[in-house]
Amino acid sequence: MYRVVNLCYSTSLRMEINACQPAFLAPDCAGRTYLSLRGQVMEHVIDLRSDTVTQPSPEMREAIAGALVGDDQFGEDPTINLLQDRIASLLGKEAALWLPTGTMANQVALRVLTRPGDDVIVSQESHAVWHETGGSAANSGVQFTAVGAKGVFTLDEFLDAIKPRGHVVYPPTTLVEIENTHNRAGGVIFPQDEAVRICEAAVANGIASYLDGARLWNAAVASSRPPSECAAPFDLVSVALSKGLGAPGGSLLAGSAETIKRCVRYRRMLGGAMRQVGLFAAAGLYALDHNMNRLADDHANARLIAERIATSHRIVVDLDTVQTNILVFRLTADAPDAPTVVARARERGLLIFAFGPRTIRAVTHLDVSQEQCQRAADLLLDIVDQWAGPR
Numbered sequence: 001m002y003r004v005v006n007l008c009y010s011t012s013l014r015m016e017i018n019a020c021q022p023a024f025l026a027p028d029c030a031g032r033t034y035l036s037l038r039g040q041v042m043e044h045v046i047d048l049r050s051d052t053v054t055q056p057s058p059e060m061r062e063a064i065a066g067a068l069v070g071d072d073q074f075g076e077d078p079t080i081n082l083l084q085d086r087i088a089s090l091l092g093k094e095a096a097l098w099l100p101t102g103t104m105a106n107q108v109a110l111r112v113l114t115r116p117g118d119d120v121i122v123s124q125e126s127h128a129v130w131h132e133t134g135g136s137a138a139n140s141g142v143q144f145t146a147v148g149a150k151g152v153f154t155l156d157e158f159l160d161a162i163k164p165r166g167h168v169v170y171p172p173t174t175l176v177e178i179e180n181t182h183n184r185a186g187g188v189i190f191p192q193d194e195a196v197r198i199c200e201a202a203v204a205n206g207i208a209s210y211l212d213g214a215r216l217w218n219a220a221v222a223s224s225r226p227p228s229e230c231a232a233p234f235d236l237v238s239v240a241l242s243k244g245l246g247a248p249g250g251s252l253l254a255g256s257a258e259t260i261k262r263c264v265r266y267r268r269m270l271g272g273a274m275r276q277v278g279l280f281a282a283a284g285l286y287a288l289d290h291n292m293n294r295l296a297d298d299h300a301n302a303r304l305i306a307e308r309i310a311t312s313h314r315i316v317v318d319l320d321t322v323q324t325n326i327l328v329f330r331l332t333a334d335a336p337d338a339p340t341v342v343a344r345a346r347e348r349g350l351l352i353f354a355f356g357p358r359t360i361r362a363v364t365h366l367d368v369s370q371e372q373c374q375r376a377a378d379l380l381l382d383i384v385d386q387w388a389g390p391r
């Protein structure tokens with residue numbers, strides 16, 4: 001069993017980590033998370049910072065331990081091959097490729113589908129624009145045109161934003177990227193009919209299409225559609241195993257065999273030479289078998305928190321956007337600001353994430369129960385409504 005005092009960091013490294021991360025987290029073997037706060041150990045932390053914080057369950061760890069593996073660079077890892085085939089078939093594509101992260105999947109996708117100087121149409125506040133440290137400019141040399149609102153855009157907005165090829169002035173639009181669900185917009189699902197229309201128009205205009213489906217499973221479960229239907233309009237699609245499905249790592253790109261072959265090259269160019277990654281694949285296969293349908297519980301829990309905190313006049317939450325497992329809410333001018341709410345919540349064992357000076361994100365996942373989500377909502381109401389100005 002791990003205990004906070006036994007974590008294998010050196011004292012100086014621990015101090016460094018503590019300096020940039022005021023709280024120090026550690027799991028025990030039953031998956032409970034402990035929080036060490038200035039030396040005080042708190043049990044039963046409710047961690048809503050992201051759906052990436054989950055602990056692999058004992059059964060998932062067993063699946064990892066028993067995995068058959070080989071050197072993937074020689075195509076000899078049977079478990080990664082199995083996972084890639086399974087994801088390709090789930091998404092209705094010819095082939096799939098495992099990558100360590102969704103960010104690398106997005107970077108490889110852009111590299112494969114664009115050329116330097118090209119224009120890429122994306123939604124407002126997309127992950128590619130906000131959360132990839134400018135990688136798309138550095139790795140692919142593209143520029144972005146962000147359109148629409150609240151994580152979605154229409155066919156007309158797409159058509160209006162297209163810059164034609166061969167023009168003496170315009171950067172050619174060669175790719176449209178849709179994020180489904182949309183992270184910064186609060187887990188919003190991209191309307192499928194609109195995605196179909198946009199991708200058809202993309203084909204007509206010689207533009208490729210890419211789906212950043214880091215949370216495509218959530219979109220599929222929430223809209224009762226098979227993942228293959230959500231993926232069908234797109235040339236290339238990414239999905240993650242390390243978010244709602246609870247695996248310790250891994251995203252996959254899926255598309256035509258020819259496109260995936262090119263992805264292998266660019267994955268390597270970004271440093272992604274894979275070896276015995278079947279250990280990750282085993283966790284991914286376990287997650288696909290056991291953690292898919294329960295995503296509906298996460299969606300219900302996010303809704304529960306949203307409806308409860310919406311009762312405060314100091315919190316603004318657009319309930320229409322709470323469609324899956326992400327909840328983004330704003331604090332009014334008479335509420336404490338986001339860093340203050342995050343700090344107060346942490347003191348009481350609730351971890352959430354400041355998205356902006358007055359904007360907070362909370363994400364539900366398989367390691368938080370309905371009861372914990374109720375408690376999280378009550379804590380937030382208490383912190384915000386009991387606010388009496390700076391102390």
Ligand SMILES: Cc1ncc(COP(=O)(O)O)c(C=O)c1O
Pocket residue numbers: 100101102103104106127179181182183212214215240242251
């Ligand atoms: C929409 C979206 N795309 C891509 C990513 C990147 O995934 P990763 O954290 O595995 O790099 C994320 C991460 O949260 C995301 O929300």
